[in-house]
Amino acid sequence: MTILIENTRTGRKEVFEPRNDPVRMYVCGMTPKDLPHLGHAFMFIHMDVIRRYLEYSGYSVHHVQNFTDIDDKIIDRAIKADRDPMDWSQEHTEAYFKVMDRLKVLRAHEFPRVTESIPAIIQDVQQLIRSGHAYVTSTGVYFDAGSFPTYGELSGRTSDDGLAGARVAVDEEKKDVRDWALWKVDSTGPIGWESPWGRGRPGWHIECSTMIQETLGSHIDIHGGGIDLVFPHHENEIAQAEAATQETPFVSYWTHTGLILTDGEKMAHSSGNFTTVTDVLSKVAPDVLRLYLLSVHYRSPLHFSALALQQTKTGYERLLGVLRTRGQDESPDNNALSKSGLEIRKTFESSMNDDFNTPRAIGAIYEFGRTINRLAPTSSVTNVTEAKNIFIELLEVLGITLYEPETNSSNIEPYINMLVAVRQQLREANKWDLADQIRDDLADLGVIIEDTADGTDWRLT
Numbered sequence: 001m002t003i004l005i006e007n008t009r010t011g012r013k014e015v016f017e018p019r020n021d022p023v024r025m026y027v028c029g030m031t032p033k034d035l036p037h038l039g040h041a042f043m044f045i046h047m048d049v050i051r052r053y054l055e056y057s058g059y060s061v062h063h064v065q066n067f068t069d070i071d072d073k074i075i076d077r078a079i080k081a082d083r084d085p086m087d088w089s090q091e092h093t094e095a096y097f098k099v100m101d102r103l104k105v106l107r108a109h110e111f112p113r114v115t116e117s118i119p120a121i122i123q124d125v126q127q128l129i130r131s132g133h134a135y136v137t138s139t140g141v142y143f144d145a146g147s148f149p150t151y152g153e154l155s156g157r158t159s160d161d162g163l164a165g166a167r168v169a170v171d172e173e174k175k176d177v178r179d180w181a182l183w184k185v186d187s188t189g190p191i192g193w194e195s196p197w198g199r200g201r202p203g204w205h206i207e208c209s210t211m212i213q214e215t216l217g218s219h220i221d222i223h224g225g226g227i228d229l230v231f232p233h234h235e236n237e238i239a240q241a242e243a244a245t246q247e248t249p250f251v252s253y254w255t256h257t258g259l260i261l262t263d264g265e266k267m268a269h270s271s272g273n274f275t276t277v278t279d280v281l282s283k284v285a286p287d288v289l290r291l292y293l294l295s296v297h298y299r300s301p302l303h304f305s306a307l308a309l310q311q312t313k314t315g316y317e318r319l320l321g322v323l324r325t326r327g328q329d330e331s332p333d334n335n336a337l338s339k340s341g342l343e344i345r346k347t348f349e350s351s352m353n354d355d356f357n358t359p360r361a362i363g364a365i366y367e368f369g370r371t372i373n374r375l376a377p378t379s380s381v382t383n384v385t386e387a388k389n390i391f392i393e394l395l396e397v398l399g400i401t402l403y404e405p406e407t408n409s410s411n412i413e414p415y416i417n418m419l420v421a422v423r424q425q426l427r428e429a430n431k432w433d434l435a436d437q438i439r440d441d442l443a444d445l446g447v448i449i450e451d452t453a454d455g456t457d458w459r460l461t
């Protein structure tokens, strides 16, 4: 069984031959400046499925994902909200875990943070200066792009593009517009660390290089992130890592996820059109959102549509319906269903082996569900149970656990009413966190709470 992965650096699908066991996988994580939005969910769920599928295929994976837990934007947001930047960052880091746990994104084995990596970052910057790849100015330390001959290979940008794209005023002391800060001197800002070049903060790009080196070493098998990170973030990571260690390529396979577009525009904080994951999860169950986001290939853009999300909900209910099928006690074993089970596994695997083609894999699972429904009346109980087990197992590889919501509402009504009343008391006592927790947990169980002008309503999804 061969897995093909499209590698951004070469632009080709390549046979996956990891050099390390366990497979070393690094994913560029959140800058916890505000709540996770759909773009984050798309990226982290697809990376999660890549990891899950490699594990299904017999690899063990060591997954590392960082938090850029301090940067200019975090400081700006915190100051605007009259809050301490580190508290702000910590709060949004917790929000990441809360949301991604609900979406069943497996936790990475390690979560390095910038604020815990400062001494190692300073050492790496010193090493780049010593080896002639970086230089000191009055504003900080810069990487010398001209010292790295293959600069631009990942993104395909030449130095001319770099010039044309530079909209900021050229820093007089910089040798080349492409050069970027490894250390930014900032003697008065609210957050800073002492360094040989003065008090300040590291640049974003060197942070990831150092955290990779510290946790995984000088070579990794898979590096993931959003397509918007290719340039300059990942281009610069390559230059820093390969200049420092001479290990080329430092990443075997670059996997980049597409953007989420609303009305053709990138969903981003800067354009103010982002939808938080928590918002979406007040309308659909986590598994429905997963199914929706996985119905697009990870490298493709996703054109977000509320209608398509609702249609996925119907699709998910059809999947649940398959679980309710039963075979006939008197039926003899029906080979057609067993054969179909073997075929679906093959189709699922060949789809996933082809650069993790989740839309095709999901299509095959739907098709198998229809086959089970059709053949169940003429199949034995054993046949149907075996088929359903394969059906459930393959959905689990995608992180989707079929969960049958309780439909007999009369049994649960008093309990929900009680939780709604407790939540109301918490709100009156300004304990918003706990109140929101109850709302989110109920949403996971298929109970949607709606606050209206005259009290709180609830309904089952």
Ligand SMILES: [Zn+2]
Residues within 6 Å of the ligand: 028, 029, 208, 233
């Ligand atoms: Zn990064």
Ligand SMILES: [Zn+2]
Residues within 6 Å of the ligand: 035, 036, 037, 269
């Ligand atoms: Zn964001």
